[in-house]
Amino acid sequence: MMTQKVIDVLEQAKDIIDDEFGYIEADGRVIYSSNPLSQNRINTVAIDMIKTDTDLEIFEGRTYKVYRSQTDTYVLYINNTEPHAEKLLDMLNLVVMKAKEPASAYDKKLFIKNLLYDNILPGEIYTKARELHIATGATRVVFAIYIPNAKEIKDVNIGEILTSIFPKSTKDFIIQLDNNILVFIKELKPGSNDEDAYKVARIILDTLNSELLLKAYIGIGSVVDDIKELSMSYKEAEAALKIGYIFEKDKYIVSYHKLGLGRLIYQMPTKLCEMFLEEVFKDVKLSDFDPELIQTVEMFFECNLNVSETARQLYIHRNTLVYRLDKIERMIGLDLRRFEDAIIFKMAMLVNQYLEYTKGNITF
Numbered sequence: 001m002m003t004q005k006v007i008d009v010l011e012q013a014k015d016i017i018d019d020e021f022g023y024i025e026a027d028g029r030v031i032y033s034s035n036p037l038s039q040n041r042i043n044t045v046a047i048d049m050i051k052t053d054t055d056l057e058i059f060e061g062r063t064y065k066v067y068r069s070q071t072d073t074y075v076l077y078i079n080n081t082e083p084h085a086e087k088l089l090d091m092l093n094l095v096v097m098k099a100k101e102p103a104s105a106y107d108k109k110l111f112i113k114n115l116l117y118d119n120i121l122p123g124e125i126y127t128k129a130r131e132l133h134i135a136t137g138a139t140r141v142v143f144a145i146y147i148p149n150a151k152e153i154k155d156v157n158i159g160e161i162l163t164s165i166f167p168k169s170t171k172d173f174i175i176q177l178d179n180n181i182l183v184f185i186k187e188l189k190p191g192s193n194d195e196d197a198y199k200v201a202r203i204i205l206d207t208l209n210s211e212l213l214l215k216a217y218i219g220i221g222s223v224v225d226d227i228k229e230l231s232m233s234y235k236e237a238e239a240a241l242k243i244g245y246i247f248e249k250d251k252y253i254v255s256y257h258k259l260g261l262g263r264l265i266y267q268m269p270t271k272l273c274e275m276f277l278e279e280v281f282k283d284v285k286l287s288d289f290d291p292e293l294i295q296t297v298e299m300f301f302e303c304n305l306n307v308s309e310t311a312r313q314l315y316i317h318r319n320t321l322v323y324r325l326d327k328i329e330r331m332i333g334l335d336l337r338r339f340e341d342a343i344i345f346k347m348a349m350l351v352n353q354y355l356e357y358t359k360g361n362i363t364f
Contacts (some may be wrong), residue, residue: 024075046075117233141197144219144237
């Protein structure tokens with residue numbers, strides 16, 4: 001059967017072979033010819049050769065040869081009657097057979113990897129996907145999975161673990177980016193949403209935790225319905241993984257659509273971030289705050305600025321908490337009991353985390 005891949009390789013052969021050549025189906029139709037005028041015609045010589053089991057024929061300045069397999073029969077011809085004409089046809093046939101070989105798992109993974117990295121022209125995506133028998137309109141989502149201590153694990157293939165979690169899924173892709181990060185592309189049921197994607201991530205995380213005692217972080221991209229959008233979902237998953245790791249390290253699953261302030265800060269220039277911190281802290285640095293004070297602030301935010309609840313959670317007297325909040329106000333002029341001041345301080349903490357990451361103090 002003629003495919004676009006076969007046509008592509010024959011087109012490339014035109015640059016090497018000067019003589020006209022072509023590919024004829026078993027019904028006599030000239031499916032491909034290096035001379036466009038010969039294309040789509042019926043060739044009676046080829047029909048007669050197939051009917052009479054003739055393998056080689058020279059007729060009117062052309063050499064024809066029949067090629068048969070268990071699944072296919074076709075004829076190649078060339079406008080040449082020299083002794084080497086048959087060898088040229090055999091060489092062409094080698095190229096045709098190679099192009100007709102079923103796509104391997106490696107070919108599919110390479111295509112998906114190039115797709116994620118935008119290394120395929122948009123106009124070629126559908127064509128190549130069809131050649132590799134990859135559905136173009138399926139519902140999919142991309143997960144970026146980071147395992148900090150993956151290097152310490154021996155004789156364990158994380159890709160195989162993921163495959164075992166979803167044994168009936170034959171249309172998923174697992175691509176190892178480096179020793180610690182892999183990309184998992186999961187095909188979902190039509191109509192699936194972000195909540196369904198989160199449930200899949202939860203299954204992956206629970207399995208890695210329970211069976212291998214592995215700590216993992218998972219970033220989730222958008223659920224998409226077109227293969228062209230996989231690249232976008234991958235970039236979102238990668239961003240969610242990185243941003244979540246910087247700003248919310250206590251969360252092991254982060255969706256791109258729930259990044260909040262972290263996504264905003266991540267897109268800010270570092271110079272602007274430094275200026276913001278200078279305005280907030282003036283002559284003081286966040287590193288000047290002792291751990292107890294930072295813990296107090298974090299719990300105060302978790303308790304929605306509720307003084308009584310924060311004191312209860314920290315097991316301290318209410319007056320002790322008030323004293324600590326007053327101390328912060330004396331240091332930088334912000335009263336965290338006021339919503340506006342609390343927002344500024346929260347932003348400052350996040351900005352500081354981002355700058356620590358850009359300096360290499362928070363490693364990913």
